[in-house]
Structures are given as C-alpha cells and as structure tokens.
Amino acid sequence: MVSSDKVRGYLETVDFPADREAVVREAQAQGAPDIVLKALRAMPPDTYRNAGEVLSSAGTDLAPELSARDKAEKALDKKHRRVAEPLRTATTGTRSRVDGPSK
Numbered sequence: 001m002v003s004s005d006k007v008r009g010y011l012e013t014v015d016f017p018a019d020r021e022a023v024v025r026e027a028q029a030q031g032a033p034d035i036v037l038k039a040l041r042a043m044p045p046d047t048y049r050n051a052g053e054v055l056s057s058a059g060t061d062l063a064p065e066l067s068a069r070d071k072a073e074k075a076l077d078k079k080h081r082r083v084a085e086p087l088r089t090a091t092t093g094t095r096s097r098v099d100g101p102s103k
Contacts, residue, residue: 002035004060010036011051019047023054 010027018026024040032040039059048054 002039002060004055004058007036007039007055007058007060008051011054014051014054016051017047017049020045023048 007027010030010032011023013030014023014026020040020043023043024037027036027040040054042059043054043057046057048057
C-alpha cells in the first residue's frame with residue numbers, strides 16, 4: 001500500500017476539479033511510480049474537488065484497499081448485516097398506506 005504523502009506529492013500540479021483520468025494523466029506526467037498510478041486508477045470514476053478527496057478515494061493508507069481475504073470475511077460477517085423489512089404487509093381485503101392516513 002502506498003502512503004498518502006507519496007501520492008500527495010504527485011497531486012500538487014493537478015488543476016482541480018478534475019476527473020480520475022485527469023488526475024492519473026497528471027501524475028504520469030510528473031513521473032509517478034507504478035504503485036502511485038495503481039492507487040489512483042483504483043479510484044471511482046468521479047470528479048474530485050481537491051487533493052483531499054483524491055487521497056480519501058485512492059488506495060492509500062488513508063483509504064486502504066481490502067484484500068480478498070478481508071472482503072470475504074466482511075461478506076460472511078452476519079453480525080453487521082442488515083436486512084430491510086417490508087414497510088407494509090399485504091392482507092386480503094384491507095388497504096394500508098405507508099405515507100400517512102388515508103384522505
């Protein structure tokens with residue numbers, strides 16, 4: 001994992017707001033190593049307003065990427081899994097409204 005300080009050094013010349021591709025292009029132009037470019041390419045394709053947003057989205061020590069093992073453990077964790085319950089139950093012959101009393 002690359003440090004956020006290392007990535008930050010290649011963001012100084014980026015003209016924000018910038019999309020992911022513009023950030024990667026500018027880092028390449030600055031001679032960023034492959035590990036920095038990989039972290040920047042891992043960001044969602046979005047428009048970033050400043051370097052802080054880039055650092056929190058890139059795979060840096062501020063926002064580390066999860067390993068395959070960590071992703072699997074998180075998927076199997078039933079303790080934090082939340083299931084939405086239906087807002088209403090349909091019964092024969094009755095009508096119910098979720099958004100308030102009937103008019």
